[in-house]
Amino acid sequence: MRERYDAIVLGLGGIGSGAAYWLARRGARVLGLEQFELGHARGESHDHSRIIRLSYHTPNYVELAKRAYESWAMVELDSGERIVYKTGGLDLGPRGGAISLDGYADAMRASGVEFETLDATEIRRRFPAFAIDDDVWGLFQADSGIVAAERATASHQRMAQVHGARLLSNVRVERVELSGADITVHTQDASYRTSQLIVCAGPWTNTMLAGANLHLPLEVTKEQAMYFRPADASAFAFGEFPVWIWMDDPSFYGFPVFGEAGAVKVTQDAGGKAADPDTRGFEEDPEITARVRRFLHAHLPALDSPPQLVKTCLYTLTPDRDFVIDTVPGTKNVHVAIGAGHAFKFASVIGRILTELALDGTTQSDISDFTLARPILSMAEPPKTYMV
Numbered sequence: 001m002r003e004r005y006d007a008i009v010l011g012l013g014g015i016g017s018g019a020a021y022w023l024a025r026r027g028a029r030v031l032g033l034e035q036f037e038l039g040h041a042r043g044e045s046h047d048h049s050r051i052i053r054l055s056y057h058t059p060n061y062v063e064l065a066k067r068a069y070e071s072w073a074m075v076e077l078d079s080g081e082r083i084v085y086k087t088g089g090l091d092l093g094p095r096g097g098a099i100s101l102d103g104y105a106d107a108m109r110a111s112g113v114e115f116e117t118l119d120a121t122e123i124r125r126r127f128p129a130f131a132i133d134d135d136v137w138g139l140f141q142a143d144s145g146i147v148a149a150e151r152a153t154a155s156h157q158r159m160a161q162v163h164g165a166r167l168l169s170n171v172r173v174e175r176v177e178l179s180g181a182d183i184t185v186h187t188q189d190a191s192y193r194t195s196q197l198i199v200c201a202g203p204w205t206n207t208m209l210a211g212a213n214l215h216l217p218l219e220v221t222k223e224q225a226m227y228f229r230p231a232d233a234s235a236f237a238f239g240e241f242p243v244w245i246w247m248d249d250p251s252f253y254g255f256p257v258f259g260e261a262g263a264v265k266v267t268q269d270a271g272g273k274a275a276d277p278d279t280r281g282f283e284e285d286p287e288i289t290a291r292v293r294r295f296l297h298a299h300l301p302a303l304d305s306p307p308q309l310v311k312t313c314l315y316t317l318t319p320d321r322d323f324v325i326d327t328v329p330g331t332k333n334v335h336v337a338i339g340a341g342h343a344f345k346f347a348s349v350i351g352r353i354l355t356e357l358a359l360d361g362t363t364q365s366d367i368s369d370f371t372l373a374r375p376i377l378s379m380a381e382p383p384k385t386y387m388v
């Protein structure tokens with residue numbers, strides 16, 4: 001007799017752990033399956049921190065971000081652990097840069113989010129660590145900050161179990177068998193039955209969707225986060241220095257001191273090379289390091305030194321950089337989420353949305369931009385727009 005669950009979550013990284021939590025919190029009988037140890041460093045979700053922000057390029061993302069903050073607050077209340085740390089956020093770049101600051105400002109205005117517009121003089125006055133020309137400008141949004149990523153995932157996992165979920169680590173799903181309302185998930189040692197399957201497999205998504213006859217034009221890249229240790233970290237202290245994004249191509253982003261003593265995390269967005277998640281290495285990419293060092297030399301000179309610590313991590317990129325959050329066409333009970341390299345801040349709310357799709361057949365959030373039916377996902381060689 002195969003064990004039967006209301007829902008099986010395939011993959012317990014950031015998003016899958018969120019789904020397991022919200023499903024269990026809603027009272028579903030849940031099984032979560034993870035091929036590696038919980039909290040492993042071979043996917044997309046490890047390390048201390050991720051940026052969370054309301055500042056986004058469309059009102060739809062801004063609205064989703066509002067619900068992301070609300071969802072993390074509910075997890076914090078339930079778990080008694082602090083997950084979100086607000087330190088303020090600065091999106092800045094040269095006028096006419098590759099990523100439109102005006103678009104961000106318009107989206108926030110449309111969603112009623114307060115922000116400040118800063119010229120170069122004001123940016124230098126508030127954050128003297130930045131060396132910028134007079135043509136640089138920025139948007140400051142006070143609610144931006146950090147999601148304590150590893151703690152958030154651990155918290156989702158712990159509380160999912162408190163609410164009754166069964167989470168199995170070091171169990172690889174080999175195959176998924178769909179038969180109408182009934183789904184069988186096969187691992188090496190066992191098979192499990194369920195009526196709802198939630199696929200949160202990150203870089204392994206296409207392998208896992210093969211059973212549903214779906215193949216998406218995803219690019220998996222090997223990215224890296226770098227920690228730099230300034231001689232004097234006081235200008236980068238949490239509460240003094242913001243999270244920031246350089247809105248040009250290449251795009252860089254960084255944090256105040258958080259997680260590593262006296263060290264500041266900075267990296268390039270989507271600067272990595274294509275990688276196979278099963279055979280990728282964990283070594284530093286000297287080209288990314290060189291690009292980041294050039295940026296630091298020009299704009300954050302106090303950080304311009306060899307990185308003290310380099311951590312590699314994967315992105316699963318859709319060609320338009322938009323998420324996938326949807327029910328697989330032709331099924332009513334296979335739901336999938338893909339984070340497109342910017343979803344940790346949304347990990348809890350995406351887990352909540354997947355739970356709504358599985359248990360209610362609909363969701364409170366507008367996920368129309370994240371549909372599997374968008375034409376670009378049917379193209380064999382779609383144009384890629386990673387700067388958003």
Ligand SMILES: Cc1cc2nc3c(=O)[nH]c(=O)nc-3n(C[C@H](O)[C@H](O)[C@H](O)COP(=O)(O)OP(=O)(O)OC[C@H]3O[C@@H](n4cnc5c(N)ncnc54)[C@H](O)[C@@H]3O)c2cc1C
Pocket residue numbers: 010011012013014015016033034035036042043044045046049050051052171172173174200201202203204208223224225267312313314315337338339340341342343344345346
């Ligand atoms: C360097 C870096 C910086 C980032 N910065 C930010 C940021 O500042 N803000 C932000 O919001 N986002 C950021 N992101 C993006 C964000 O971290 C990801 O979008 C998010 O973590 C994706 O989570 P996931 O659950 O989809 O993927 P993963 O964490 O990779 O989870 C997928 C899981 O599925 C498991 N799995 C796959 N196949 C199987 C199988 N067959 N059987 C069992 N288990 C399986 C995997 O082992 C894995 O644990 C960053 C990402 C990186 C790499």
